[in-house]
Amino acid sequence: MNTVRPAAPQLADIEPYDPKYIPAEVMISANENAHDVPFELRREIEREVRKVAFNRYPDPLANDLRDLIAEANGLDRDQVLMGNGGDELLFDMALAWGGPGRTFLNMPPTFSVYKNNAQLTNTAIVDVPRLPDFSIDEEAVIARLAQGDIDYTIVTSPNNPSGNRVHTAFVQRMLEAADTLVMVDEAYFEFSRHTVRHLLNTYENLIILRTFSKAFSLAGVRMGYLLGSENVLREFKKVRQPYSVDAVSQAIARVVYANRSEFERGIEQIIAERGRVFDELNAMEGVEAFPSDANYILFRLGEGIDAGEVWQRLLDAGVLVRDFSRSAGLENCLRVSIGAPEENTRFLEELKASIA
Ligand code: PMP
Secondary structure: OOOOOOOOHHHHHOOOOOOOOOOOEEEOOOOOOOOOOOOHHHHHHEEEEEEEOOOOOOOOOHHHHHHHHHHOOOOOOHHHHEEEEHHHHHHHHHHHOOOOOOOOEEEOOHHHHHHHHHHHHHEEEEEEEOOOOOOOOOOHHHHHHHOOOOOOEEEEOOOOOOOOOOOOOHHHHHHHOHHHHHHEEEOOOOHHOOOOOHHHOOOOOOEEEOOOOOOOOOOOOOOEEEEEEHHHHHHHHHHHOOEEEEHHHHHHHHHHHHHHHHHHHHHHOOOOHHHHHHHHHOOOOEEEEEOOOOEEEEEEEEEOHHHHHHHHHHHHHOOEEOOOOOOOOOEEEEEEEOOOOHHHHHHHHHHHHOOO
């Protein structure tokens, strides 16, 4: 047989995830941390990794890490679940709460992985689009949840790619509107310094997603976690890959988490640089930057300036940003991650030159 039958039908409209991660001198496209883990911590990591038995399966649930994270958040081990990056836990959510005959409420434009996961699992998608300034249409979301047929929803705070965060009072209204499982994706919360964690004590239908990829410089290692009720996380355990979090990553993440205060200065610098980049972007003619609580800024180019062409000119000049100009609701928009100060300055200079 020299042919193969088609893949599952729900894949037909899905494009493989492509972050367009092209090597460049200044990599500010993927919301990574510009700085790797500090040298002294890397030394400690090397010592810990040396102790790992490569021939043995890892602790499937990474209980040492769960204990560290639980203690720091005033929770029990059973209220924490680790994943191979936040991405794995997002997929697990679609597996556990989605599926045929089930419904996901999305608030686009937002992180595209949510929609993909719903499509992959044959979950129906109800879109409640954001308003032109990317704030959530709160009344529309609450009204839709109140109909009672939404199985799960994800609200991103701060939102990717727009950068704005959600109002806590609105999250509370969502949690009370129905028994829908509500995920608050706090992948970037270290840069907004806002969390809804205190609501976990009251609402069983709340889960919070976090990651080591951004503030803690571990995008290359793949480590994310959920905070939620024991009952909800028990369902996630049924669908997760048993050994998705490998022993080396567990060792690395333990050292980083135990020393997380060392990342505080870097976070502060990113927040300060975010203010500078935002002001300088808005001072440019033909550029509208959207206020951000995260480690990136979305900006729209004015009429007569083609964002796709600007993206290419920036790349030709050695600066890689993210092009969203062909995404619905993000017409003519680019997103820049906040890098080291000299990278941000170089980006601003090259952008100025490429729209002059
Ligand atoms: N949520 C959001 C909003 C993100 O932007 C990302 C990273 N792109 C993730 C979750 C997942 O991050 P990771 O898999 O690296 O933990």
